[in-house]
Amino acid sequence: MTQDKTLLELEGFLPYRLNILAESASQSLAGIYRRRYRISVPEWRIMATLGQFGAMTAKEIGQHSRMHKTKVSRAAAALEERHMILRTANTRDMRESFLDLTPRGTDVYRSLVPEARKFVDALLNPLDESERLLLDRLLTRLTQQAELLSENLQREASTKGGTAAG
Known part of the structure; x- marks a missing residue:
């Protein structure tokens, strides 16, 4: 049987598979x-970004977490409303x-870190240590290549005078 090269088998398409894995893991942890x-x-x-790095601008958080600025802004506003984050004016640039x-x-973050680690351990449970190390190296290389x-x-x-589409 000849495979039709004009069709894309989504279930075998790497970006799709990575997205499914990421979304499934993210929603489970969520x-x-x-x-x-x-x-x-x-x-x-x-919260995880601030817990790891400390105070940052919304723009920096968006760059680190690969979230659109609108999503960062809405989530930050919700966290601020619930007194989980504090917004302080940047005296060098009043626009941010x-x-x-x-x-x-901080208390919420610290209570969730062990849960997040436990989740990752459970997710990686089917892999032995060498497979975990290999997966880490492969993900790093694929991320660098995608960037x-x-x-x-x-x-x-x-x-070419155009704009890159997302």
Whole structure:
């Protein structure tokens, strides 16, 4: 049987498979912090980023977490309303502000870190240590390659006078 090269078998398409894995893992983990604290995925990503790095601007959070600025802004507003993050004006650039966890936000973050680690351990359970290390290296290399491809496409689009589509 000849495979039709004009069709794309979505279930075998790497970007699709990676997205399904990421979405499935993210939604499973989200169940933990959604039930306990009514935190959404974007809110958790902000808290996790601030918990790891400390005070950052919304733009920096968006760049690190790969979230669109609108999503960061909405999630930050919800967290601020619930007193989990604090917004402080940037005296050097009044157009932006720094976000940081409040003591309440820090407590929530610290209570969720062990749960998140436990979830990852359970997700990786079918893999032995060498497979885990290999997966980590492969994900790093694929991420670097995807970023390189994206940069090349953007460069190509800008030299042709067009814009890169998302």
